[in-house]
Amino acid sequence: MDRIKLAEHEEFAEVIARHPNIRHLFFGHVHRAIFVNWNGIACTALPSLCHQIPLKVEATEGKPYSTGPALYGVVLIDGDQTTVHFEHFNERGPADM
Helix, strand or coil: CHHHCCCCHHHHHHHHHCCCCCCEEEECCCCCCEEEEECCEEEEECCCCCCECCCCHHHHCCCCCECCCCEEEEEEEECCEEEEEEEECCCCCCCCC
16 A cells, blocks of 8 residues: 555654654555554554455456455544454354354
8 A cells, every 4th residue: 555655644744743642543545454553653544344455456366456345443442552343244144153
């Protein structure tokens, strides 16, 4: 996803650096679940509710989208802890219990 990264990311980093209480950034529209530590800040890209983007286009026979399941994220923030859960929801069969 680096080739389509945020324009003026250095300027954005300068703005974020002025606010030491920012500990986690969430962003989307990359159609992948991604975790990164950027300039000392944890960052999470939430996936797509429709199609996903493969890590390598070659893995999907040159198609720009993968057939991976749609996902959503649930973010829990409790004091100093941030937990992100990802859930597949459209390809699940009945549970065997």
